[in-house]
Structures are given as structure tokens and as C-alpha cells.
Amino acid sequence: MNSRILMMEAGRVLVGTLVCALVLPFIVDVHTATLLTIYAMLALSLGFIWGFGGILCFGQAAFYGLGAYTYALAAINFNGAWAAFALAILVPAVFAGLLGALMFYGRLSDVYLAVVTLVVTLILFKFFNSTAGPTYRIGEARLGGFNGIPGFPTLTVPGDPGTYIYGAGLFYFTIALLALVYLGLRLTLLSPFGRIIVSLRENEERTELLGYDVRFYKSAAFALSGGLAGLAGCLFANWAEIVTPGLFSLGQSAEIIIWVIVGGLGTLIGPMIGAALLGYLKFVLGHQSAVDNSFIMGVLLIVVVLFLQEGLVPTVARFMKAGLRRPSSKKSRRQRRRKRAVSNAG
């Protein structure tokens, strides 16, 4: 990979991030904007493993919740919140890696994979719900059952342990991290590892026949995705200043999948936009009681699945490209598809 691509990509990400960072707080308050950014990170973690690795995980909420809980527990027990921050990425990543290895080395089919990840999420939900009472504690921290864990120390400015990162600071920190993660994933997809991941989405048998141990690559990609979901969970913990078992709920898991579908599977931008838009919609709908919230979400999903099968971002991108060209002959349509494949939509 040459450094020119890297610089161009980094430049685009920087501009995009600055625009979002400046504009978002005018559309919604900073507090909500932070949450939308966290949702975008969570959607990105699933969008990567599902859209590029072809692995549909029904339990992304498990890694998200695990990240949040790990942060809360570690922050109470350790002195430095940054050690907790690192652990909140590491623990879900290792957990996802092990769970993935179990499934991929066991040659589980896609359907069973979905079921297993779903069940794991359910188990965690049940478990953290049932941890009320003083017997359930890790070090200094009580797990707190359905009430969750409140009052843990949040992140502080490095080198200045007295100054907490919150409000606008947390928003800028979060959106900067999102930009870094996005850039990292783009580069990952350009790297041999990323190409192998896409290759096994396209044809697992052939990838294996080329000498790649697909079980290893899938487990590694799963771990990466789990770690990113964990990072989103950690940021959520810092945003909400409380973690509850609701993070592990089936509703949460389903919501992430809907964000990705609506935004556009097979792109990195799509899931982030899907998450931010639907998160915003939910926020707006939350201020009224005329229509049921999940009803609207359901209708939206059906509309997208029926009419915008590729999702928002790929559809819009296609319309924009079509608008720039004259009505297409068969040949130019083929060229466009080719271009899309080469640039590997992002």
C-alpha cells in the first residue's frame, strides 16, 4: 500500500470528521450527538464483520455490553481510567476471538452462528440481571443486578487526573476515535488481511484452496469486530455514567442489525449513517407519544428492505453517479460496476 493512498484517505476522513464535529452539535445537543457517534461506532463494528467478512453476528450487543461493564468494573477497581479503557477493548476482543474460534474451528454453519451469538447475548443479559446483592462483586465493584453499576470514575485528561472528559470534550474525543477507527478499517481492508477477509466472504472454499486458514482469519476478524464494539460500549459507559444489563438486550442487538441494513451493507460509511439517522429518529420520536417508537422502526426497516435493498448509502451513491452521466448504455453500466468493485465501496 503506498503512502499517497494513505494520505488521501486520511485527508478525506479528516475533512468529513471536521464537518460532522462542527455541524452535529447544531442539529442536536452535544450530549445526543455523542450518543449518535457511539451508535455509529457500534454499527461500524458490525458493518465490518458482516458487510466485508460475510459473518452475520446477532450478538454484537454482547461485546458492546461487555465493553461497558469491563470499563465500569475496571474503573472502580483500578486507579487509572485509561487502564480500564484499554481493558474495555481487550476483554471483548479476546472474548469474541475465543467465541469465534470455537464456532469457526467447529465449522458451524451461518445459521448456527447466528443462533450461538444470540444465545450468548441472552445468557449475558440473564446473568447480569441476576447479579443483585453483595455476593456478586468483582473486587471493589458490585455488579448490581438489573440496577447496573453507577458512579464509576470516567475518563480524565491524560496527565491531568483531576479533569474529566465530558460534555463537548467527550463528543470531540468520541468523534475523533470514530474517525481513527474508520480510517483503520479502511486501511485494514486495503491490507492483505482485509483482502483475505473479503475473499472469504466471496468464496470461502477458494480462499481455503489458496492456502489461507479461513478459521484463523474469521476468528481474527471477529475479535477485531468485538473489540470495536467493546470500545463503543466503553464510550457509552463514559457517556451514560452507568451501565445496566439492558446493553445486552435482544432489542439492542436487533437495532444494530437494522442500522447496518438501512445504512447499507458492504460499506463502512453506510452503517455509521444508518446508526446516526435512526438514532436521531428515535431521539425525535422519544419526544412524542402519538406513535409507538418500535412500530416506526419496524416500518422503516420494511420500507428499506423492500425499496432500497442495498441500503441508503449505496442507493444514494448510485443515483449521484447516474446523475453525473448520460443515460447509461449497457457498457457504461458494466464499467461502473467494475469501478465499484475495484474501489471496494467504502
Next chain:
Amino acid sequence: MPGEVVLETNGLTVRFGGVTAVDRVDFALRERELRCLIGPNGAGKSTFFKCLTGMLQPSDGQVYLRGEPVSGLGPHRLARLGVGIKTQVPSVMNGLSVHENVWLAARRRSGDANAGTLQALEAVGIADLRRELVGQLSHGQRQLVELAIVLAAKPWLILLDEPAAGLSGEEVERMVGILRGLVEHATLIVVEHDMHFIRQIAETVTVFHQGRVIAQAPVEDVLEDPLVRDVYLGRSL
């Protein structure tokens, strides 16, 4: 000229429930040999190939590559040992470009992956297609892409399952030329139904029928064999 035995199977057997697809096959192949495998539909040719690439584990018997038993190894291990296969149904990455497809194979070899990719594409004669999306190509072109993928990995044992199927007359000629070039530095087994094609490339032919090897001889002798004619009843040889 063919050298020592590099591939051997002993009593190789694959059963699918009640069906015995490969039945106690003893097979031996010498270095730089080009062997053709023929047999009617369902004879077990593709299943035999799958045992040699680790895509299937035999129910019984053993496969030896250069004297080493390899049963139990997965496809990626056998690929690393230098076995390459072009499967019956083209197995390619449809959503990727021709270049990306071949690059993934070429980078497993030491050296410049892009150079290796181009070399394989040129060997097969599809360098001009390298930017095309594989899914958009014709069946014949996809066959050639898959062949380029196989070649880019530089295997010493090459298995080709019906490489001429779906090719145009011109493409078949090209395929014949490619195969003749390959024997210079690789050992090949080619499954084909097209007798005209086989006559152009093969020295020795092995005939499969109901999972068993029923004949093995130079190509003209095999076509004279009454048993083989009987198996192929209704087909013109």
C-alpha cells in the same frame, strides 16, 4: 520425462451414506506426468479430486504426496504443500476483480505479488481482463481466471476438473497449449469428457466407473478397450 512416484493412493474409499463414490482406488502418478481421468457421470472423479485436496476426508485408505501420508490435513494445508485445483464449477471470487482474484494466490509465493499476478494472467492470456469484475465474465473466461489463480500459486501438483467445459473452440486450443506448457514443471491430472481434447494432451488415461478404476492404459488402447466402450455405451469415443 516422468520421474519418481509423487502421488499415490492406497485403497482410497469415500462413502456418502449408502453410495460408495470412490471405491478402494489404488492410484500412482509420476513426477511431470499428465494423466487424464475419464469416466461417465457420477463415476467418482470429482470426489477423488476432493480427497487429494483435503476438501473431503476419505472414509478409508490413504493419500501419499511424495511418500508422506496427508489424510486429515485440511485444504489450506494441502495447498501449502503445493497442490492446486481447478474445480468442476468455477470456484472464483465473483465480487472481486480478476487482478484481485489472482493476486490473492500470487502473494502466497515469495517475490513480487503483482508481478506474479501479471505473469499468471499472461500465461493464460487474460491480462487484458484484469480490471474486470469476475462475476461479469463469461463461463469460459471464468474458467481461465480460475486457471490463472491456480497457476499463480505455482503448485507442483495440478488437478483440473473439466477445464475445457464451456470453452469456445479457440479457448480450447489455448487450453491445450497451456497444459502442454505446464507439464514442463508440474504434475497434472485432468478430468475431461471431451475425447478430442484428451487425444491432444494425454499419454496415459485412467478410467473410473462406479468409484473403481476399471482401466489404465495409453489413450488409444483405452479407447479400444471393450469394457470401457461398454461403460460409455451410447457415447461416441
